[in-house]
Amino acid sequence: MKKKVPFLNREISWLYFNERVLQEAADETVPLIERIRFLSIFSSNLEEFYRVRVATMSRLANLNDKSKALLGFNPKKVLNEIKNVVVRQERKFEQLFQATLINELAQNRIFILNDTQLNVSRGEFVRNHFRDAILSTLVPIMLDLDRPFPELKDRYLYFFVRLSRKSSGKNLKYALIELPPDLPRFLVLPETNDLKFIILVEDIIKYCLDDIFYVFSYDELSAYSIQLTRDAELDIDKNVSDKFIDELKSSLDKRKKGKPMRLLYDTEMPFEMLNILVSKLKIEAESLIPxxxxxxxxxxxxxxxxxxxxxxxxxxxxxKVSGLHRTESIINKLKSRDFVINLPYQSYDYIILFLREAAIDPKVTEISITLYRLAENSKVINALINAAKNGKRVSCLVELKARFDEQANIYWTSRLQEEGVDVNYGLSDYKVHSKICLVTRIEKGRPVYYANLATGNFNEKTARIYCDHSIFTARKEITHDLRKLFDALSKRTIAKDFKHLIVSPVDARPRIYALIDREIKFARQGKPAYMILKVNSLADEGVVQKLYDASNAGVIIKLIVRGICTLVPGVKGFSENITVISIIDKFLEHARVFIFCNNEHEEMYLSSADLMTRNLDHRVEVGFPVLDAEVCQEIRDIIEFQLQDNVKARDINKQNNNKYHTNRLKTKIRAQVQTYNYLKNKHQ
Incomplete structure (x- = not known):
């Protein structure tokens, strides 16, 4: 299949996605400070990409030829292609920041000054700030090149410093300065004539190098910034036991010393200094990024x-959400109908109020919930702790293996356990990535269930910037399946044979295949057949093959994929009936929505899962049908705005050129603006 079927490498596809983020930074219609923030997002994305995906690819490159053949691609070749794309993107990044955005800041009377651009008064201000707030935090390491090089920490900023004397080119000395991560990065300088000035901490330090090395007699000091990104993948014992948290903590410590994946260096650095770094840190060629x-x-x-x-x-x-009120019982409202919270357009407070109500309702006996990523000061956690204090049985499954949130989740696990919450920290072989909550209430002597199921995490911070759908329901079809799932998870197993939920890893793949096959059957019978699938990533080869089969059968397929898309649309004999768009805008499109024509009896599912192998086979994910007609129509309308978007949507095509999507509409449709206005008018 890998030889014949068009299938884009997922790493290269991800780089094309990050280029779409870079496009937002270049978009002149985006407010200036937001464009700088999109550069920041691009940079953070790339950093994580090197820590995880490039690290994995580097490991694969060490396999023998037979193993490489089974992969279907050459890891070394992919690493070289990654290097070429990244270097090109970094050039574009630098050009955009230095030549465009800094000039536009200047047009708005805002200036980023470096260490060579300070006049006497601003220089004095900077030096006083350095001596008062920075100097005591810096302890340079004087280097002896005949001894082992110090261990550079993952993602920390460093200065590689050269000390010399004007009178002699000999007796060079080198030093390293580590910048503490909690050091404020920006300093706003005193305003002059309505002109605003900002200087970065690196330039403050470079301006004041003589204050750091005053004990030496060197009169020429030069410093160049470097940043090392390390392999962040964890090697942990999969046996979930009482020692699991200790093992995870140990693995997190190892992450700090992972193999160097990328060395970013200032291109002004002299070659002789760069050569020292390369030899001492044992940096491979593809890991060296100017x-x-x-x-x-x-x-x-x-x-x-x-x-x-x-x-x-x-x-x-x-x-607000029409029909829900802050001072009325949400649980009582669910007896008559379902509700959807469309985040971030509508308030996340409804989820907190639902948990708060469950915490104090005397008829509620139990709250079960899965937690993947949590806010720093989590109102969700506070509500659950208060529920436990009120005598409810609170069962939390906290996924400790949530990448880069492990440390925070270890903290919350301890905090919950201290407050009497029953904490289950996951399964041995599968991450629990589902976003589900079930409240048990005794009514007329029997348990009645109320649920919240979502496409995004129980995290009120990310809920302000992530586009997700969160459903409240009391429908027995959903809640009884949920009860079955939670009972199994409490025993660290996964139940099977769900009637309405689509649960990974037990039945998601066959259920999704069956839904696609149903459309294929209708298409072959000459009946209407289409699918609209919205996900963050599409990378599972089996699903891609199924979509190609459906396209060849005549099924019309519209895909909205924000990130990785290994499917190649518009290829004759494979994907002529498939179109793909990606929307990058103010908010992060995060919802997973699956719509099937079903012979004009349209069905809609929401899910926590993307169409990736890990989500289908190696995680506990929950997909669920949208059964309320009004809720279904509201989400359908929002999806339609996205399909019509001709402002922020890009076409994913064979050329991978991220061309902005155009259509026959004479008016500009920007889906996120359209969605906000639609919900405002509908729910006012």
Missing amino acids: GNRYHKFGDFIKFPNVGSKNLEYAPNIPL
Whole structure:
């Protein structure tokens, strides 16, 4: 199949996705400060890509030839292609930041100054700030090149410093300066004539190098920034036991010392210094990335707006949901119908209020919930703790293996256990990625269930920027399946034979295949047949093959894929009936929505799962039908806005050129704006 079927490598596809993020930074219609933040997102994305995906590819490159043949691609070749794409993107990034955005900041009377651009008064201000707030946090390491090089920490900023004397080119000395991660990155300087000035901590340190090395007699000091990204994959014992948390903590410590995956370096660095780094750190050629003056650009997500408000997106006021009220029982409302919260357009408070109500309702006996990623000061956790204090049985499955949230989830596990919450920290072989909650209430002597199922995490922070759908329901079809699933998870197993839920890893793949096969059958019978699938990523080869089969049978397939898409649309004999768009905008499109024509009896499912092998086969995911007609229509309308988007949608095509989507509509349709206005008018 890999030889014959068009199938784009997932790593290369991801890089094309990150280029769409870079497009937002280049888009002149995006407010200026937001464009800088999109550069930050691009940079953070790329950093994680190297820590995880490039790390994995590097391991695969060490396999023998027979194993490589089974992969269907050459890892070494893919690594070289990654390097070529990344270097090109970094050049574009640097050009965009230095030549475009800095100039546009200047047009708005905002200036980013470096260490060579300070006048006497601003220089004095900077030096005083350095001595008061920074100097005591820096302890340089004087290097002896005949001894082992210090261990560089993952993703920390460093200065590689050369000390010399003007009178002699000999007796060079080198040093390393580690920048503490909690050091504020930006300093706003005093305003002059309505001109605003910002300097980065790196330039403050470079300006004050003589204050650091005053004990030496060197009169020429030069410093160049570097940043090392390490392999972040964990090698942990899969046996979930009482020692699991200790094992995970140990693995997190190992992550800090993983194999170097990428060294970003200032291109102004002399070759002799770069050569020292390469030899001492044992950096491979494909891991050496020429960077710009500023690394760890993810910090620019907090770039201060010292200008006018119109340099940022205006905040959207979270909308109400018609029929739900803050001072009325949500549980009572669910007796008559389902409700959907369309995040981030509508308020996340409804989910918190639902949990709060369950925590204090005397008839509620139990709350069961799965938690994957949590906010820093989680109102969800507080509601669950209060429920336990009120005598409810609270069962939380906290997924400790949520990548890069392991440390936070270990903390929350301990906190919950201290407060009397029954905590189950996952299964041995599968991450629990589902987003489900079930409340048990005794009514007339019998248990009655109320549920919340969502496409996104129980995280009120990300709910402000992630587009997700969160459903409240009391339908027995859903809640009885959920009860069955939670009972199994409490025993660290996974139940089977669900009637309405689509649960990975037990039946998601055959159920999805069956839904696609049904459309194929209708198409072959000459009946209407179509699918609309919205996911973050499409990378499972089996699903891609099924979609190609459906296309060849005449099924019309419309895909909305934000990130990785290994399917190649528009290929004769494979995907002529498939179109794919990707939407990158103010909010992160995160919902998973599956719509099937079903011979004009349309069915809709929401899910926590993307169409990736890991989601279908190696995680506990929950897909669920949308059974309320009004809820279904509302989500369907939102999906239609996305299909019509001709402002922020890009076509995914054979050329991989991220061309903006056009259509026959004479008016501009921007799905996220359209959705907000639609919900505002409908629910006011």
